[in-house]
Amino acid sequence: MDFPSRAGAVRAIDDVAFTVGRQETLGLVGESGSGKTLSSLAVLRLVPPPARIVAGRIVFEGQDLLTLNSAQMAALRGRRIAMVFQNPAYSLNPILSIGAQLTEILAWHEKLPRRAAHDHIAELLRLVGITDAPARLRQFPHELSGGMKQRICIARALLCHPALLLADEPTTNLDVTIQAQILDLLQQLKDRFATSMILVTHDMGVVARMADRISVMYAGTVCETGNAATLLRSPLHPYTRALLESMPRADRSYQTVRSLPVIPGRIPSLADPPAGCRFHPRCPEAEADCRKLRPMPVTLGSGHVVSCLKRGSQGVLA
Amino acid sequence: MTPPVLAVEHLRKLYPVLRRRVFGARTVGEIRAVDDVSFVVQPGECLGLVGESGCGKTTTARAMLHLVPPTSGRVLLNGADIVPILAGTNRAAALKIRRDVQYVFQDPYLSLNPRWSIGRTIAEPFRVHRHVPEQDWEDRVADLLAMVGLEPDHAARFPHEFSGGQRQRVGIARALAVSPRVLICDEPVSSLDVSVRAQILNLLVRLQEQLRLTYLYISHDLASVRFVSGRVAVMYLGRIVELANTEALFDHPLHHYSRALLQAIPVLDPAATPAPPLRGELPSAMDRPSGCAFRTRCPAAAPRCAAEQPVLTGSPNGRMVACHYPR
Numbered sequence: 001m002d003f004p005s006r007a008g009a010v011r012a013i014d015d016v017a018f019t020v021g022r023q024e025t026l027g028l029v030g031e032s033g034s035g036k037t038l039s040s041l042a043v044l045r046l047v048p049p050p051a052r053i054v055a056g057r058i059v060f061e062g063q064d065l066l067t068l069n070s071a072q073m074a075a076l077r078g079r080r081i082a083m084v085f086q087n088p089a090y091s092l093n094p095i096l097s098i099g100a101q102l103t104e105i106l107a108w109h110e111k112l113p114r115r116a117a118h119d120h121i122a123e124l125l126r127l128v129g130i131t132d133a134p135a136r137l138r139q140f141p142h143e144l145s146g147g148m149k150q151r152i153c154i155a156r157a158l159l160c161h162p163a164l165l166l167a168d169e170p171t172t173n174l175d176v177t178i179q180a181q182i183l184d185l186l187q188q189l190k191d192r193f194a195t196s197m198i199l200v201t202h203d204m205g206v207v208a209r210m211a212d213r214i215s216v217m218y219a220g221t222v223c224e225t226g227n228a229a230t231l232l233r234s235p236l237h238p239y240t241r242a243l244l245e246s247m248p249r250a251d252r253s254y255q256t257v258r259s260l261p262v263i264p265g266r267i268p269s270l271a272d273p274p275a276g277c278r279f280h281p282r283c284p285e286a287e288a289d290c291r292k293l294r295p296m297p298v299t300l301g302s303g304h305v306v307s308c309l310k311r312g313s314q315g316v317l318a
Numbered sequence: 319m320t321p322p323v324l325a326v327e328h329l330r331k332l333y334p335v336l337r338r339r340v341f342g343a344r345t346v347g348e349i350r351a352v353d354d355v356s357f358v359v360q361p362g363e364c365l366g367l368v369g370e371s372g373c374g375k376t377t378t379a380r381a382m383l384h385l386v387p388p389t390s391g392r393v394l395l396n397g398a399d400i401v402p403i404l405a406g407t408n409r410a411a412a413l414k415i416r417r418d419v420q421y422v423f424q425d426p427y428l429s430l431n432p433r434w435s436i437g438r439t440i441a442e443p444f445r446v447h448r449h450v451p452e453q454d455w456e457d458r459v460a461d462l463l464a465m466v467g468l469e470p471d472h473a474a475r476f477p478h479e480f481s482g483g484q485r486q487r488v489g490i491a492r493a494l495a496v497s498p499r500v501l502i503c504d505e506p507v508s509s510l511d512v513s514v515r516a517q518i519l520n521l522l523v524r525l526q527e528q529l530r531l532t533y534l535y536i537s538h539d540l541a542s543v544r545f546v547s548g549r550v551a552v553m554y555l556g557r558i559v560e561l562a563n564t565e566a567l568f569d570h571p572l573h574h575y576s577r578a579l580l581q582a583i584p585v586l587d588p589a590a591t592p593a594p595p596l597r598g599e600l601p602s603a604m605d606r607p608s609g610c611a612f613r614t615r616c617p618a619a620a621p622r623c624a625a626e627q628p629v630l631t632g633s634p635n636g637r638m639v640a641c642h643y644p645r
Contacts (some may be wrong), residue, residue, distance in 0.1 A: 064618040144598055161390035175538070180582040180595035202512060205584030209592055229588045246516035248545040250583045253565060256524055260516040260545065266481045267511060 002037055003051045010271045012051065013038050014220045017297075020164065025190065025197040026071055027228065029204060033267055034217040036200045040166045043198070052107060061163065079109040082157035086169035088149035095193035095249040098152055102159065109160050124155045127192070128185060147178035152183065161193055168200040176219075178230030181318055193220030204247060208232055213303075216240045218269050219278040236306040239263075239279045275318065276310065285310050294318035321397060322358035324419075324500055329355045329391035331374075331381045335604060349603045351377045352388070353556040358634055359500070362524065364533035366547030367581070368540060368563070372600060374556040375536045379502050392414050393607060395500075399594065407581040417447055420493035424505035426485030430477040436463075436488050437473030443495040462491040465528075467521060484515035487521065494525070503538045519545055540583055544568055544615075552576045553602060558630055563640040572637070572644040575612045610642070618643050 002009040013035035018023040021024045041047055043058055045065060058065040060081065065073065085091040093101055099121070106117040122133040130136055131211040141149055157165055162275060167186065171179035187210065190197055197211055207214050208228065215225040216237065224237035235241045245261045248254070265282040268274055274281050280290040293315025295307040309315050335347040350375045359365045367375045376576035381388040384404035385442045391398045395418060403411045408412040430439055440459045450458055460470035466487040477485055486506060493501055503522065507515040519542055526533060537543050543550060544564055551561045552573065560573040581593035598615040601607055607614050613623040622642050632638035 031513055043388040147599055175600070176540075176582040177370065177578060177596045178599065180349040180584075180592065181597075183584070184592070184595050198359075203584065204512075204586055208586045208588045209584045209586075232586055232588055243513055244586065247512060247586075248519060248541040249515070250544050250568065250580065250587065251585055252544070253568075254545045255565060258527075259520045262516045262520060264517075266483060266514060 001042060001051055002054050003118070003137075005271065007271060009054075011169075011273075012220055012270055013042070016056075016217070016220070016222050018215045018222060018225060020196050020198055021212075023190075023194050023196055024212045025199055025210055027200065027207030027214040028198055028200045029214060030216065030217035031202055031206050031267055033219070033270060035220040036184075036202075036217050037168055038139075039217070040083075040168055040198055040200045043079055043164075043166060044083060046077075046083075075109070078105055078157075079160040080162055081164045081166065081272075082160070082162040083116045083166040083168065084150070084153050084157050084170045086172055088146060088153045088173070089141065091153055092149060094141050096138055096140075097137065098141070102137070102156055105156060105159050107259075121155070121159070123159070124158060125152075127189060128152070128155045129181075133204070138269070146174055147181065150174065150182055151185065152180070154189065156217060158189060158193060158195070162195060165190065166193045166196045166200070167197060169202070171206065172201070172203070173274075179206075204232070204244065216243075219273055220270055221234055221278055222307070223279065224304075224306045224308075226299075227302065230301070230304055236300065236304065236311050237279075237308050238285050238310070276315075277307075292317065320361055321360045323396060324359040324534070325397075326378070326382060327356050327392040327394065329378060329381055330387060330389045331377050332389045343446075350556045350606065351603065351643065355391075355553075355558055356630070356634075357551055357561060359532055359534060360635070361499075361505050361528075361532055362530055363545045363549065363559045364535050366527075366543040366550040367534060367536045367553065368538065368543050368550060369553035370579075370600060372555075372603065373553040375538075375553050376504055379421070379504055379534060379536055380551070383416075383421060383502070384450075385421075386416070399436075410518075413447055417449070417496040418481065418498055419500040419502065420496060420498040422493050422501060422503045422506050423487075424487050425509050426482055426489050427477075427509070429489055430485055433479050435473065435474070436475055436477070436480075439477075439488065439496055440473070440492050443492065446506060449496065449498055460640075463493055464531070465494065465525070466491045467517075467615055479620065481514070482510050483517055486510060486518050490518075490521065490525070494529070497529075497538075498531070502534045502536070505538070506535075506538060507542055508537065512643060515542065520608040522546060540568075540580065550577065551569075553568060555606060557611065557640065558638075559612065559640045561630070561632075563637070566637060572639040573612075574616045574618050574645065575622075580613075610640075 001013045003012055015041050028036045038181050047215040102121045103117045106112045116183045125133040171182050214231045215222050218239050226241050242263045246263055263282050276292045277290045278294050289309050295309045295313035295315055297305045297307045298313045299305050307313050329352055331352040334345045335350040336343040337346045353429050355378055369375050380386045382393045393612050394402050400415050422524050427627050437459050440462055441455045444455050459473050463470055463472055468487055507518050535546050551558045554575050560576045578596040596615050608624055609626050610623040613619040628640040628642050630638045630640040
């Protein structure tokens with residue numbers, strides 16, 4: 001995906017590939033600017049202008065979404081693929097009641113009569129833990145707490161029983177105790193509706209809890225993908241390793257340890273990414289080849305894919 | 319036992335809830351943002367202040383420095399109450415206190431003036447406090463930049479040329495410009511990327527040891543609190559519910575809220591079974607539950623909890639808990 005700029009196109013996501021199996025949760029992890037949110041928006045073709053998808057395929061249930069026209073895409077959005085956004089306060093319309101916002105979706109996609117729509121919505125609100133549905137439907141977003149708004153957003157996403165749910169930092173703005181409630185809820189509903197999920201987050205703890213598989217992104221590329229348990233226990237990519245080590249942990253004692261291992265330097269600018277492997281300026285294992293050659297994904301063990309010359313990746317001149 | 323460098327006694331900050339009328343307004347209630355908070359901070363230690371949003375941790379810190387005037391209570395710096403001095407008109411006396419206690423803000427994007435060079439921002443305390451002769455400013459700024467891991471030539475640059483982590487380093491350098499004894503760090507790493515958080519946390523710990531600083535470290539992120547703090551105070555709806563040594567608190571929290579808070583943190587182990595989440599939401603500060611404010615969400619709530627507000631008891635330097643039925 002490219003963002004045009006005066007200095008030439010900025011490639012915000014570059015050669016990113018991932019798959020999500022049926023009923024599977026893929027955790028898409030990365031820091032700011034890694035391209036994780038753009039990758040998830042690309043799936044719905046909700047690319048923020050002036051950015052453009054310049055190459056690639058997005059195959060959903062056997063169909064390349066990039067070949068659909070806008071009407072076909074609109075019929076898919078919210079019905080087969082739905083999204084839960086990071087900030088529930090911004091993703092609800094402040095001047096429409098909760099009821100109006102939810103019925104609109106059913107009227108649009110399912111052509112449901114009002115009465116049936118209301119019953120369906122009440123049922124979903126019950127599932128997301130909202131008991132007094134009739135009263136809530138008359139309320140406006142500002143009357144609800146952050147956790148409550150996110151429950152509404154989750155109910156809204158699930159109204160049409162989508163096959164794929166995209167959740168972009170669904171709990172980042174919430175307090176930890178509310179975060180635990182929402183994660184619990186997402187897990188329950190995903191199992192109940194047999195939905196697949198792409199969970200976009202910067203929080204390794206959240207993916208550890210939710211994801212079956214994890215893709216780690218860095219500076220617009222995927223550097224490692226694997227089974228969640230394997231990847232977290234024995235990460236292969238130097239970035240994943242360093243990131244996991246540098247995080248302070250609540251379940252570890254620091255009485256004698258007075259410094260954390262750090263990743264030196266900073267996240268590179270996408271307008272001028274490093275040549276070769278994008279992590280090489282910060283990588284403890286970088287060698288001459290890493291500065292010139294871009295590592296291609298290599299599969300090691302059961303579905304553990306890593307892009308690193310030091311782990312056996314082929315290098316190509318980029 | 320050395321006397322505490324900082325002692326907060328029965329600090330309260332109430333906000334009136336007003337109903338507006340055609341002429342003026344009528345007070346119809348109050349929000350107890352900070353309600354009878356007391357703690358001590360020993361020289362050279364780091365006290366963590368944790369809690370969820372709206373629990374009053376930031377308001378406590380701001381009220382201590384009179385950035386919002388406290389409603390009542392005392393804040394003792396080296397044994398002397400600073401509240402009347404900061405509220406008073408003697409500017410010289412107030413400045414003297416502000417030199418001793420400095421504040422590092424959460425958002426390094428909002429806390430630096432975008433139109434000032436980094437050098438000017440860091441030298442601003444010299445201009446205000448007049449404690450460094452003007453010909454030494456440039457050298458001092460270079461020293462401060464080096465101390466926080468930046469280059470001397472960064473002084474000529476502007477905030478937009480820096481990343482979040484570097485800006486936070488500038489914020490720390492500015493706070494250190496007056497050689498304070500106490501640093502209040504309000505969520506200093508929350509807005510930073512994971513890979514730069516460790517750098518700033520290491521810097522804070524290194525500076526504390528080098529300069530023998532005393533920290534009040536405010537955060538909702540318990541993992542970073544565990545790393546930097548020696549003792550931790552847990553707040554809920556304006557009150558401290560538990561105060562303990564870091565290890566004791568994380569290994570065996572006594573208050574049911576502390577336990578729920580710790581259990582809610584997602585751990586890196588995918589095999590771990592998550593604890594059942596705490597039910598309910600934070601009650602509104604405008605109508606606090608009677609008795610113990612946590613009883614509406616507490617798994618161990620009993621009739622006594624609704625009738626009687628538990629008091630924080632224990633030894634001020636050891637372990638204190640405000641619960642009728644601690645774990």
